[in-house]
Amino acid sequence: MQQLVLASNNAKKLKELGALLDPLGIQLIPQGQLNIPEAEEPFLTFVENALAKARHASRLSGLPALADDSGLCVRALGGAPGVLSARYAGEPRSDARNNAHLLEALANQNNRAAHFVSLLVLVRHADDPQPIIAEGNWHGEILTEARGEDGFGYDPLFWVPAAGKSAAEMPPQEKNVCSHRAIAMQKLLTQLADL
DSSP: OOEEEESOOOHHHHHHHHHHHGGGTOEEEEGGGGTOOOOOOOOSSHHHHHHHHHHHHHHHHSSOEEEEEEEEEEGGGTTTBGGGGGGTTOSSOOHHHHHHHHHHHTTTOSOOEEEEEEEEEEESSTTOSSOEEEEEEEEEEEOSSOOOSSSOTTGGGEEETTTTEEGGGSOHHHHHHHSHHHHHHHHHHHHHHTO
C-alpha cells in the first residue's frame, strides 16, 4: 500500500498522521486534494463516524482510505464533548471557543480526569468487509488554564501526568510517541503487518 486517502481536511491531523506513516513509505493524501467533500458524521460513536468517513473517501477516490475520528472525553461531563469535540461550542468550529466552553463546563468540578480517544479505520476499498480498526486512549486531566503553544484542539488544557506537562508543551516528536493517535496507529500497523 503506497498511498492512502486521509478522510479529513484537517492540516494538523494530516501532519501528525503523516509523520507516523512516513517511515513506512506510505503517502497520505488529504481528501480535499482530490476534491472529496467531508462526509457526514451523524453517529454517536467514534467507530461509526470513522467507518463512514473512510468508506466515503475510498468510494469517491477509488483508493484505500484512512479515517480518524477522535475527541476528548471528560469523566465529570459524562464523556462529553466526545464525538462532538470539534464542534463543542457550536459552529463555526473554533479551538479557542471549544476550550473556553470546556473550562466553563468544568468550573465547579473537582474531578478533572479525561482522556483523548483516537479511532482509526482503514478500508482497502469502499466495500471492504473487514476494515482495520484500532483505538488509542491517552489519559490525563483538564487544567484550569491553557499551557503551551504546540499541538491543537484541547492540547493546551490536557495535562499529561506522566510527562509533567500539557500536550501543547510537548514537541511533536514527543507527542507522536505517546498520544492517542500514536497508540492507535501502532495498533493499526500491527494489524496491517498481520495481513
